[in-house]
Amino acid sequence: MGKVSMWLLWTTLLLVLPLGGLGPPLCPREPFYFLVAITKMLENKNDGSLYTPDNLLVCPAETLRCFRLELSVIGFEEGPSVGIVVFRLQRLLDTLGSRLWVTGQGPCPPCEGHPQRPVPLFLAKLLELLQGTCAQELPSA
Numbered sequence: 043m044g045k046v047s048m049w050l051l052w053t054t055l056l057l058v059l060p061l062g063g064l065g066p067p068l069c070p071r072e073p074f075y076f077l078v079a080i081t082k083m084l085e086n087k088n089d090g091s092l093y094t095p096d097n098l099l100v101c102p103a104e105t106l107r108c109f110r111l112e113l114s115v116i117g118f119e120e121g122p123s124v125g126i127v128v129f130r131l132q133r134l135l136d137t138l139g140s141r142l143w144v145t146g147q148g149p150c151p152p153c154e155g156h157p158q159r160p161v162p163l164f165l166a167k168l169l170e171l172l173q174g175t176c177a178q179e180l181p182s183a
Contacts, residue, residue, distance in 0.1 A: 073138060073172055076131035080116065081165050083124050090119065094159035098171045101150035106139045108153035109168045116161065138175075 092112040095105045110132050117128035159167070 070134070070138075073131060073134045074169075076127055076134065077165060077169055077172070079127050080124065080131065081162070083127065084116070084120065084161060084165075087120065089160070090115075091158040091160050092116070092164040093153050093156040094164045094167050095156045096167075098167070098174060102171075102175070103139065104150040105171065106135060108156060109164075109171065110135050110139075111153055112164060113168075138172075 092115060093108060094112070095108055098105055113128050113132055113135075117125035120128075
């Protein structure tokens with residue numbers, strides 16, 4: 043788990059900080075910070091698995107909703123200290139999702155239809171979703 047979580051931390055820092063947090067209001071820094079915090083809090087604790095969407099471009103609103111729901115599992119299983127951070131990340135994802143995505147893009151699989159992946163890979167996919175979405179929203183130079 044150490045290799046994946048360190049990769050997640052460094053990727054976040056290398057991609058988010060030079061871009062100035064990707065600029066408000068579409069891509070604030072806070073979701074990335076909370077994601078890194080959760081990763082660090084779980085570093086040697088969680089060996090479970092969560093439903094993890096593989097294709098982040100199909101049904102983005104539903105994909106985000108699945109990530110949000112699965113984050114609840116982490117918060118519930120890991121206790122109040124992690125739960126508070128998960129709750130804050132979920133609120134930020136709600137806000138971000140309401141600005142970036144539309145629903146109804148065709149047949150979308152239910153959350154339980156996605157493969158189960160280890161928690162570090164789940165968090166890495168959520169980071170990939172945030173990075174991809176924010177990169178699409180950056181203004182052209």
